[in-house]
């Protein structure tokens with residue numbers, strides 16, 4: 317299917333649907349996780365996974381950062397003390413052993429991701445040790461065919477580290493940039509001269525990384541349409557394979573570092589919309605395809621191709637071509653998806669070390685999907701990845717009558733149809749160009765938990 321995700325930017329409609337909502341990297345979302353789910357449940361599901369022979373995806377969370385970016389809402393530990401990583405890596409290795417004992421040794425690791433925090437807080441020796449150790453415990457691919465990615469911080473990565481990572485099997489790089497404008501960088505405490513990013517990309521290309529992606533944020537202090545347009549011109553010149561453009565959610569009550577940002581310096585909601593509109597136009601004119609949900613990719617990128625082939629999927633790392641795996645996530649606060657469950661690790665170093673020392677998996681909460689969760693999860697995933705849903709197929713797979721089952725949802729969808737966001741007929745739901753940017757709102761219609769809740773702590777959908 318050709319990707320024709322043309323976006324019509326209808327300001328009136330966007331303002332009408334301006335509300336908070338999940339990004340749906342999972343359904344049910346993490347606020348539904350509960351502590352009735354224990355490591356016993358996780359172990360049971362890992363046995364079931366072995367019987368199904370699904371491939372694996374491994375995620376390692378490295379929580380340390382040298383300095384804190386004020387916009388950050390991640391779970392991280394800001395420290396200049398690099399030795400803090402040593403006990404953490406020892407504990408992580410113990411968790412790797414515990415996890416590997418639960419899964420068949422011949423399960424291929426299709427996907428590997430190092431995220432954070434800042435994974436490159438680790439030195440080359442630690443990175444090498446981590447991957448070599450992982451390779452002894454899991455079946456990593458050694459033919460460069462897996463999706464092995466790492467988030468790197470261009471401020472602190474050198475040629476040698478990028479070469480080491482490539483030798484270790486990483487073939488995708490994700491670079492945090494956010495904005496090249498100096499005033500914005502000062503205001504968010506992330507000074508990153510453009511030549512650092514440029515060097516990292518050039519070295520990455522020379523080393524034949526398959527894909528390089530850049531993260532940007534709009535809505536940061538002192539940003540305006542003119543300054544962000546210059547940033548985008550530079551991004552287009554650097555020509556990464558993928559660009560993600562996230563909306564900054566200013567939630568200082570929830571995220572302490574954001575209290576260092578002066579709210580008076582933030583662009584107004586109107587300015588933010590203008591920045592978003594300009595961003596979409598610029599990236600489109602430069603040949604990037606809008607994959608959906610903040611993500612753009614070149615026409616030749618495997619995400620774009622997977623979307624055209626109808627094989628694109630979504631998981632905790634965003635869009636993926638290898639998401640049909642059981643995801644084992646290790647390290648602080650990380651979220652696994654094994655069988656019909658999500659489970660999350662404890663969030664503090666102390667709890668993590670305690671659990672690991674007593675020989676327990678550090679899981680503190682999770683959820684086992686109900687039959688209803690599974691249907692809705694499939695629907696949300698298809699809408700996000702393909703902007704289209706064949707309701708007949710859903711009826712067949714889950715032995716339901718789609719429109720009988722989703723009576724309440726149909727009423728909401730009809731209102732959205734009236735606003736031009738989508739087209740409904742007996743057999744399908746198709747998102748229109750006006751609805752592409754509001755896909756989160758459309759997915760929210762199918763979120764049974766959100767229906768029950770009146771308030772949310774999610775970010776704005778646009």
Ligand code: SF4
Nearest residue numbers: 381384385388390433
């Ligand atoms: S944005 Fe990244 S580098 Fe900055 S504080 Fe957050 S996790 Fe650390």
